[in-house]
Amino acid sequence: MKTVGVVGLGVMGGSFCGRMKELGWRVLGFDPNGRSLKTARDKGWIDEGYADFSQGLNQCEMVIFCIYPSLLPEWIGAWQNQFASGTLLLEISGVKRAVMEPVQKILRNDLELMSIHPMCGRESKGIDHADPKIFEQANFILIPHDKNTASSIVKVSSLAKDLGCRNISVLSAKEHDTMIAFLSQLTHVIAVSLMDTHENEHLVEYTGDSFRDLTRIASINEEMWSELFLLNKDLLLDEIHQFQDSLSAFENALQNEDEKTMKEMMTLSTARRKKFD
Template identity: 45%
Template sequence: MIDKDTKFLIVGLGLIGGSYAMGLTRQGYHVSALDTNEDSIQFALDHQYIENGAVFDEKLIQDADVIISALYPLTMIDWISTYQEFFKSGILITDVSGVKQHIVETVQRNLRKDVEFIASHPMAGKEVSGVRNSDDHIFEIANFIITPTPNNSKRAIAFMKDFAAILNFHHITTLTPKQHDEMIGFVSQLTHVIAVSLMNTNDNTHLVEYTGDSFRDLTRIAKINENMWSELFFLNKDNLIREIEDFEKELNHLKQKLADNDEAGLKALFRQSTQRRTLFDKIDKPDQHKSNQ
């Protein structure tokens, strides 16, 4: 499905865009990039992550067989709308966005009929950002989610599965955009809400001198890009608010066990959480790729 002549264009050379470029180039594919930051382009050229790059180059868009948008969701919608006149007929476009329903509906509704947008989400990242921190090894323990709609072809879905396998993602699966956003509200956005709230609960600047690994692990994702994550939260607001409310109920449930001196009830909650968390330890080796429909 993907041959070595395929020309990839990555729009946005942040951590994920840069890591995509690194991984695809390492596998022998043709990769170019656009980014508003000239330094990011130059860094990627100097380190041979990409063959060509520019702040803007109409020809790079026209030559691309696949465009990967690594832009913020709303910026991506505007970019595709503005520059789709340059797209090659038959091109595939995908993204890395952390929310899907709104952007997929908007892009597919306004897109030319001779090109195809199929959304995807690499569930990978670091606590640092930018192309200088690119690392394609982050995909080896990460999940890759494809979110097709009835507007997408079997060819596009197969292409994205091949794409994820080329980059060595640990687990490849498909969800509807609605299912994706419901799931992401819990496993990603709620966890960020908890980490941010925990860090904002106490302003003691000396905490760093006392804390152990549990606090560090729990708040690792509290170092957060306020521009990107506020956009993601608002685009998935209804799902996220529902997850916060469910979490509040569970927190109050545990709180009541303490208030009632209910040792047996508290231990039961501990046993249940331990049992559920153990499932996450049963992970296949990173080189075993799976695909769930």
């Protein structure tokens, strides 16, 4: 029986524990929070739980990091002496440029770090919102580094399929962060800004699907997302500016009662949106 360690038992870490257990792995959970360890144990998602990182890590042939991106370099610096030689490390952080290089630079030569992004996060935080099923049909992105070996890439691709992911694709760190800036970070900035536009509680009874859809992700883990935004600041600001330009173009068309331009923008958005169905 193979042993996997999961570091950080939040919504993603808890989900990984539960799913890896279903897949027949022996699962060790690592988290300083005793309540999270207890929940994982109670659900049968881990075989052993450790609040102390000086134990257990040397039993793992694979370790999945589900901690805040800013904590990863520090954690590796402090604890990588615990790993057995040849341990494969996976990190799932939502931005890659700011995470991969600092960690690869300090990593022991006999360890390998693979950066992945299973695109199946949840808005809610904490293990109580974890669910082994979140990987089903999710997109899975592999962001290879020069140091990664073909055999580890095969191993991780195979794991992604076993998790239940639908589509596995390969991107560079820059491509990943650019894509994330538009598809994920910009959408969260818009949802938050829309929800904050003005008081709106008195409108609750009138909302239809469209407002609910646009603001679902305005309910957001402010600690994690402010970190992700800052770690991807340059690309996210660029996307915000491009969106502001697009919005201003529509605003100007409306201001000038330029029906032709408004219709063209709507025809374009309709055509583009169809490709996403």
